[in-house]
Amino acid sequence: MRVVWLTHNYPRHPGDVAGGFLHPLAVALRQHGVDVRVVAPSDAGQGGEDELDGVPIRRVRYGTAADERLAYRGSMTDALRSPRAAFAFNRLRAALRAGAEQELNGASGDALVHAHWWVPSGLAAPMGVPLVLTCHGTDVRLLERIPFAGWLARPTFRRARVVTTVSRTLAAIVRRQTGVAVADDGVQPMPVTPGERRWSDGSGDVVVVGRLTRQKRVHLAIEATAVAMRRGTPWRLVIVGDGPAMLALEQRAIALGVADAVRFVGAVAPADIPVVFATAVCCIMPARGEGFGLAAAEALMQGVPVVACLDGGGLCDLVPSTGAGRLVRPAAAAIASAVIDLLGDAGARDAARAEGIQWRERLAPDFVAQRCLSWYQRALNA
Numbered sequence: 001m002r003v004v005w006l007t008h009n010y011p012r013h014p015g016d017v018a019g020g021f022l023h024p025l026a027v028a029l030r031q032h033g034v035d036v037r038v039v040a041p042s043d044a045g046q047g048g049e050d051e052l053d054g055v056p057i058r059r060v061r062y063g064t065a066a067d068e069r070l071a072y073r074g075s076m077t078d079a080l081r082s083p084r085a086a087f088a089f090n091r092l093r094a095a096l097r098a099g100a101e102q103e104l105n106g107a108s109g110d111a112l113v114h115a116h117w118w119v120p121s122g123l124a125a126p127m128g129v130p131l132v133l134t135c136h137g138t139d140v141r142l143l144e145r146i147p148f149a150g151w152l153a154r155p156t157f158r159r160a161r162v163v164t165t166v167s168r169t170l171a172a173i174v175r176r177q178t179g180v181a182v183a184d185d186g187v188q189p190m191p192v193t194p195g196e197r198r199w200s201d202g203s204g205d206v207v208v209v210g211r212l213t214r215q216k217r218v219h220l221a222i223e224a225t226a227v228a229m230r231r232g233t234p235w236r237l238v239i240v241g242d243g244p245a246m247l248a249l250e251q252r253a254i255a256l257g258v259a260d261a262v263r264f265v266g267a268v269a270p271a272d273i274p275v276v277f278a279t280a281v282c283c284i285m286p287a288r289g290e291g292f293g294l295a296a297a298e299a300l301m302q303g304v305p306v307v308a309c310l311d312g313g314g315l316c317d318l319v320p321s322t323g324a325g326r327l328v329r330p331a332a333a334a335i336a337s338a339v340i341d342l343l344g345d346a347g348a349r350d351a352a353r354a355e356g357i358q359w360r361e362r363l364a365p366d367f368v369a370q371r372c373l374s375w376y377q378r379a380l381n382a
Contacts, residue, residue: 006121015269028365039099096124133160137291161379167314204279209295212243223332323351
């Protein structure tokens with residue numbers, strides 16, 4: 001079986017965080033005998049044929065090196081707002097489609113396309129080929145935020161033989177906005193990077209993991225740290241990630257007088273995330289409208305309790321409101337109170353381990369690959 005993956009986000013090199021959650025699944029599927037081939041955009045002129053851990057990757061050019069900046073930077077949604085970016089977006093869509101058609105050529109048996117994110121990949125999927133469509137979060141938020149997005153998306157969702165999402169929250173939005181229902185087994189988060197995950201010894205700091213963007217609301221974790229300090233229950237906060245909000249966050253820590261208690265470590269390769277959680281005492285996930293919230297699952301998988309917000313989207317699928325975690329209002333005082341509560345809860349770490357055992361099974365690459373194979377067979381048989 002040949003499966004062509006279309007995605008605007010796939011690791012450009014070993015350890016790259018861009019689309020890093022997709023790569024373990026591609027590797028696992030190839031180990032099951034599936035001929036997975038990835039078609040992704042070039043990044044600033046870095047196109048051509050590539051390979052990562054045995055997974056062949058075709059990086060398609062869609063403009064000059066200066067133009068090829070739509071992918072990998074979290075700016076894809078701008079293409080639906082700016083006329084200038086729209087031209088680059090259309091070139092990207094055409095290049096992805098041409099790349100998929102090239103990879104489909106010569107397939108000796110069954111063949112299909114698996115598009116990750118409906119935009120641009122779903123829109124780029126060649127016609128007349130069985131299509132599996134997976135939504136990861138940012139694309140689904142577009143359906144609610146941009147008035148014409150639902151109209152644009154519906155034909156793609158309706159021609160897909162299988163539609164999947166990484167959380168129940170996203171599945172509900174897809175059905176509401178497109179009229180397409182996601183089957184129960186179509187709600188499946190992407191796998192974690194395989195490797196040893198030691199249970200946390202709880203000797204370290206409070207941790208935030210994520211790309212530093214406005215949607216992640218990392219400023220709430222910094223503000224909660226300041227609240228805790230004023231209450232006389234201080235902690236140290238470690239922020240793992242990089243992004244356009246970095247400078248503003250650093251300035252916020254200084255303004256609140258907690259710069260010495262907040263440490264920015266930058267982006268960390270997916271394979272090194274277990275080191276981050278090996279000593280963490282708690283994880284704060286303050287993001288709004290997450291597709292799933294893989295870092296929260298990884299925290300639980302190492303017995304680290306998690307605080308998330310009630311408007312966290314997919315985070316509400318995995319973070320419990322008691323025991324191993326707390327779901328609170330998106331406010332610094334509420335987050336501070338929840339962290340303090342967890343730090344004083346003798347049973348929180350044991351509860352997090354119990355949750356983590358389940359997620360270790362459900363997010364294992366082989367488990368997700370088996371689920372993916374069932375989608376492919378369904379799409380081929382439809």
